[in-house]
Every structure is written in C-alpha cells, then in structure tokens.
Amino acid sequence: xxxxAVSEGKHAKFRCFVTGKPKPEIIWKKDGAPLEAGxxxxxxxxxxxxxxxxxxxxKHQDTGLYVCAASNALGHTxxxxxxxxxxxxxxxx
Amino acid sequence: EVExxxxxPLDVKCQDANKDYVIVTWKQxxxxxxxxxxxxxxxxxxxxxxSLMYPHTAINSSCIFLTNRPNSVCxxxxxxxxxxxxxxxxxxxxxxxxxxxxxxxxxxxRAVNKSGMxxxxxxxxxxxxxDPADRARMRGTSAPWTGQIxxxxxxxxxxxxPGKPKExxxxxxxxxxxxxxxxxxxERGHEGIMYYVEKCxxxxxxxxxxxxxxxxxxPRFALFDLAEGKAYSFRVRCCNSAGVGEPSEATxxxxxxxxxxxxxxxxx
Numbered sequence: 146x147x148x149x150a151v152s153e154g155k156h157a158k159f160r161c162f163v164t165g166k167p168k169p170e171i172i173w174k175k176d177g178a179p180l181e182a183g184x185x186x187x188x189x190x191x192x193x194x195x196x197x198x199x200x201x202x203x204k205h206q207d208t209g210l211y212v213c214a215a216s217n218a219l220g221h222t223x224x225x226x227x228x229x230x231x232x233x234x235x236x237x238x
Numbered sequence: 239e240v241e242x243x244x245x246x247p248l249d250v251k252c253q254d255a256n257k258d259y260v261i262v263t264w265k266q267x268x269x270x271x272x273x274x275x276x277x278x279x280x281x282x283x284x285x286x287x288x289s290l291m292y293p294h295t296a297i298n299s300s301c302i303f304l305t306n307r308p309n310s311v312c313x314x315x316x317x318x319x320x321x322x323x324x325x326x327x328x329x330x331x332x333x334x335x336x337x338x339x340x341x342x343x344x345x346x347x348r349a350v351n352k353s354g355m356x357x358x359x360x361x362x363x364x365x366x367x368x369d370p371a372d373r374a375r376m377r378g379t380s381a382p383w384t385g386q387i388x389x390x391x392x393x394x395x396x397x398x399x400p401g402k403p404k405e406x407x408x409x410x411x412x413x414x415x416x417x418x419x420x421x422x423x424x425e426r427g428h429e430g431i432m433y434y435v436e437k438c439x440x441x442x443x444x445x446x447x448x449x450x451x452x453x454x455x456x457p458r459f460a461l462f463d464l465a466e467g468k469a470y471s472f473r474v475r476c477c478n479s480a481g482v483g484e485p486s487e488a489t490x491x492x493x494x495x496x497x498x499x500x501x502x503x504x505x506x
Contacts, residue, residue: 163384165381220382222382
C-alpha cells in the first residue's frame, strides 16, 4: 500500500479516478469503516471527474488506511492508501 | 493483388453468437476476376484484453468483461489472423466453432478462384463468445476500475484579517495615564481578535506601537508613559493569526496634564 504523510492542521485531499458502466457507487472508508460526509470530511466529484475525499484540519487520529471502493452490477474493486498525520513543524520563536 | 483473382467479399456479419460458436455470413464479391469463385476462407482474430497504466482511455463499447479484472480494457489486439477453415467454403456462411467463452473476436473473409486469393474483406464488428441473454444484459457495460489514490496536502484557507476597531475614545486622562476604549470591528474572521495600540505626538506623522510585545485582548487600554504637556493622538488596530488590520480612526489630540478636556467621541 502506498503511503502519504501530511502535517497536523493541514487538509488532506484524496483523489481517485474511477471508470465503469453502469456508473459505479463509490464508498470511501477509513480503517474499514465507511466515511460519512461531515464537517471534517468532504466528499465530492471534482471538475475533472475524480472522486475526492477531503479531510479537513488533519488530526493525529486521522492516521490510517483510506480506501476508495467502487461497485456496480458487474463487480467491485478498490484502491487504498495509508495516511500518516505528522506533528506540525516547530514554529520559529 | 493477384491478376485474375476475385474482389474482396463484402458485408461480413456475425450471427447467432453463443458461448463457443459464431455464424459468420458475407456477400460475394462484386467482381469474380473473370473465373468463378471456388470458395471462401474465414479468418478470425482474438481481441486482446490489455492492461493499461492509465484509465483515461476510451473504452470500446463493444467490449464485454466477464471477469472483474481491474485495469483491463478491451482493444483490438495485435494478434495475427488465424484461418478457420482448411478447405474453401462454397456458401457465404460459416459456423466458426472452438471459441473461448467470454473472449471477443473479429472476422474477415477471403475469396478464391483458380487464379488465386482475393484481398481480405473488411473486418466484421467485434463479437463476444457468450450466451445471448448475457450479452443483452451486459451490452456496453464494464466492471468498475479505480485508479491509484493521489493524496495532496492543502493549506487551510487563509484566515480573514479583521477590520478596523470602531468608536475609539479617550475615556480617562490624567497626567499619569490615559485610558482608551473602543468596539470590535464588524468582520472578525473565525477566531478571537486582539489589539495593538498606537500613539502619535500631535504635529508629527510618526505612529508608534505602544504594546509592541503582546496584543491586548480587551477593548480598552491604559497608557502610562506619556510626556506631560505633550499632545497625543491614539489609534488601534485589530489582529488575529491572519495578520494585522487597518488602524481605527485616530482620536483628537489629547494633551497630557491635570486639566484635561476630553473630547466627545465622533458621532455622539
């Protein structure tokens, strides 16, 4: 699984291109649990047609395995990525 | 191009495609080359399912997936043509057997007379070896495919710098200190606002920040280190994590002394 890291307090944007006919249903999951859209989780299709998950103001507990699962009548597949939220860089005092 | 050979057969079609056979039909060539056609050869080509690195490729609508193999996109492969019949067929119709279920095929036909072989016909449409009911159900469909997830870090949107404080006034003045008070601005951004106080000796245009170190949180401030007999104007700026805002309107000049004439704030 590919790994990515973001700094605490920043947003993490996940983009996944999906094909399939009929148009697949997309579910984003974190550590196996489906993610609902909410104040810190934006779910949308961007202008280029990528399915996008945005985790706002990342916290340490946002670290984990993120999965984009697509399914239609012919089958299902998924892509996954591991996100690590790093402690923020120490500010110059 | 053999001299005296017939023209290419026309209008090659696939009929009754099923799990392991397809009936291929065609029309005889427009020209026979001067001697009668002895028969036809049917060739088939298997459509390859090739993996593509990138999904942004138009998917052939005649393509059918039986297996959910991510990344697979049907394309006309570069496989060579194989001849389906060893001896020439008399009639313009031939059941091709021995197909692999789920694979897609295209066909072409060549005519032969005593002078030789024609050029091959145009290629038929792609046909999948599968049950007709399945084909009808799955026409133009494909299993889902998901590309690699790309993660990017984004800066949270820059905060809004607060506006100007309002209704700044000198509420107390003695020779030892001056007290200022004001109201917060209308647009505050998302977070708490703090303030910087500036002073200016009347007649000059040089503003100095009084609380250089720490901005104050309350909308009032006492200044102590003022020179007696001098006149000062004051103004206040708001700040938050996004930055420092524009200064408020300056107060009227206030002379530091025991007898103070405190001007009424504007708008009262």
